[in-house]
Amino acid sequence: EAQVTQNPRYLITVTGKKLTVTCSQNMNHEYMSWYRQDPGLGLRQIYYSMNVEVTDKGDVPEGYKVSRKEKRNFPLILESPSPNQTSLYFCASSTRAQETQYFGPGTRLLVL
Amino acid sequence: AQSVTQLDSQVPVFEEAPVELRCNYSSSVSVYLFWYVQYPNQGLQLLLKYLSGSTLVKGINGFEAEFNKSQTSFHLRKPSVHISDTAEYFCAVRNYGGATNKLIFGTGTLLAVQP
Numbered sequence: 166e167a168q169v170t171q172n173p174r175y176l177i178t179v180t181g182k183k184l185t186v187t188c189s190q191n192m193n194h195e196y197m198s199w200y201r202q203d204p205g206l207g208l209r210q211i212y213y214s215m216n217v218e219v220t221d222k223g224d225v226p227e228g229y230k231v232s233r234k235e236k237r238n239f240p241l242i243l244e245s246p247s248p249n250q251t252s253l254y255f256c257a258s259s260t261r262a263q264e265t266q267y268f269g270p271g272t273r274l275l276v277l
Numbered sequence: 278a279q280s281v282t283q284l285d286s287q288v289p290v291f292e293e294a295p296v297e298l299r300c301n302y303s304s305s306v307s308v309y310l311f312w313y314v315q316y317p318n319q320g321l322q323l324l325l326k327y328l329s330g331s332t333l334v335k336g337i338n339g340f341e342a343e344f345n346k347s348q349t350s351f352h353l354r355k356p357s358v359h360i361s362d363t364a365e366y367f368c369a370v371r372n373y374g375g376a377t378n379k380l381i382f383g384t385g386t387l388l389a390v391q392p
Binding site: 207259266269 | 283286309311313319320321322323326367369371378
């Protein structure tokens with residue numbers, strides 16, 4: 166089954182404790198991105214990647230890092246999480262030519 | 278810069294009534310338009326999309342949307358809603374032929390269907 170998976174689905178952590186949210190897709194998509202969803206703000210793009218070893222900032226990249234060492238994986242790294250990063254995070258993927266992005270199930274993060 | 282406006286943050290409606298969720302966008306270039314649905318505690322699912330051609334597009338679950346270029350709108354409609362349609366609906370745009378596949382989302386509209 167074609168899908169985008171994220172782990173963990175739920176995470177509670179404390180300020181300053183490094184964490185990684187994994188994202189994997191099995192559709193051989195070149196393009197992957199991370200969004201955060203906050204009430205009243207919709208979804209905003211954090212980072213995106215056009216292909217392996219090619220990443221760039223989205224609209225709200227501060228406090229986040231990403232890497233794209235393999236085509237299928239696009240982890241989101243929070244080196245020193247802060248409470249304002251409490252949010253619902255979505256990973257998405259698509260082919261470069263394709264207009265439809267496929268979204269993962271989301272990761273709900275709470276930073277205390 | 279592109280932007281998407283969903284003026285209604287919540288739309289309460291009775292079951293079997295028709296509904297329209299409004300979406301307006303702003304862009305200096307041609308765009309692709311999308312509606313995504315998010316059911317409670319779930320991820321985003323594509324409802325329908327406009328790429329080109331007929332301005333009336335049909336999606337899943339009986340929803341349809343009409344692209345109006347002169348009014349820069351892409352309103353979502355359903356003639357008769359069900360309780361199961363209760364969800365948050367997001368309108369999104371993407372540059373036609375842009376360098377990235379970045380989606381710009383609206384702030385969402387919560388459709389609350391009541392019996």
